[in-house]
Amino acid sequence: MSSPLHIVLPWYVRRTRLPLLALRCVDCRGERATSGDGRFRVNANHKLLDVWLLVRCTGCDRTSKLPVYERVPVGALDPAELHGFHVNDPALVASRLLDPALARRGRFALDWTGAWRLDAAPVVLDGPWPIRVEVVFADPVPVRPDRLIAHGLGMSRGEVARRVKADIALKRATSGFAFTVLAAD
Structure with a gap:
C-alpha cells in the first residue's frame, strides 16, 4: 500500500x-543589550597574547x-585565525559571538529578536494532499x-x-527538522 501523495x-x-x-x-547599570562592533583587540605581553571581542x-x-x-x-594560535583577529574578519566575529563557550565565560545570553527571517514558499492549505515542509537553519537560531x-x-x-505532525518535539530547535501539515477536517 502506498502512502498518500504530498507536496x-x-x-x-x-x-x-x-x-x-x-x-x-557597568555605566548605565541596566540589563542593556549590546552589539558586537565587529572588532577584536589583540594585546601582546612578551610571548603571550590576549584577544578580546569588543562589544558596545x-x-x-x-x-x-x-x-x-x-x-x-x-x-x-593558528596563524590564519590570528590574522583574522588582526584584520577583524566578520566571519570570525560571527563565529566567536555565536560560540556557546564564549557566552558561558562572558556570562551573556544572545537576544535573537529581529535578527533572523524565515524564507518560505507560500503554502496553500486548502489542497486535498498533506503538505510536507523541510526547515533548514543556516545559523543556530533558537x-x-x-x-x-x-x-x-x-x-x-x-x-x-491540531494539524501539524512534526519529526521533533515542538519546543526549541536550532537545527533542521521537517513537519507535515494535514488537510483541514
Missing part, C-alpha cells in the same frame, strides 16, 4: 544580523571587552518550532498543534 516545500531560517547580547552594562552598549555606547583568549602563547510554523503558515499555535 514538499523548503523553508530556510537565516540570520539577518548578529544577535544582541543581554549583558549588564546600545543604551550608553560604552565599549566593553569579552575575553576570547587570555595569556595564550603566540605559537598556540526558535520554537511551533511559533515558527504558526508564523510561516499564518495560523494559531492551537491550530498548529
Whole structure:
C-alpha cells in the first residue's frame, strides 16, 4: 500500500544580523543589550597574547571587552585565525559571538529578536494532499518550532498543534527538522 501523495516545500531560517547580547552594562547599570562592533583587540605581553571581542552598549555606547583568549602563547594560535583577529574578519566575529563557550565565560545570553527571517514558499492549505515542509537553519537560531510554523503558515499555535505532525518535539530547535501539515477536517 502506498502512502498518500504530498507536496514538499523548503523553508530556510537565516540570520539577518548578529544577535544582541543581554549583558549588564557597568555605566548605565541596566540589563542593556549590546552589539558586537565587529572588532577584536589583540594585546601582546612578551610571548603571550590576549584577544578580546569588543562589544558596545546600545543604551550608553560604552565599549566593553569579552575575553576570547587570555595569556595564550603566540605559537598556540593558528596563524590564519590570528590574522583574522588582526584584520577583524566578520566571519570570525560571527563565529566567536555565536560560540556557546564564549557566552558561558562572558556570562551573556544572545537576544535573537529581529535578527533572523524565515524564507518560505507560500503554502496553500486548502489542497486535498498533506503538505510536507523541510526547515533548514543556516545559523543556530533558537526558535520554537511551533511559533515558527504558526508564523510561516499564518495560523494559531492551537491550530498548529491540531494539524501539524512534526519529526521533533515542538519546543526549541536550532537545527533542521521537517513537519507535515494535514488537510483541514
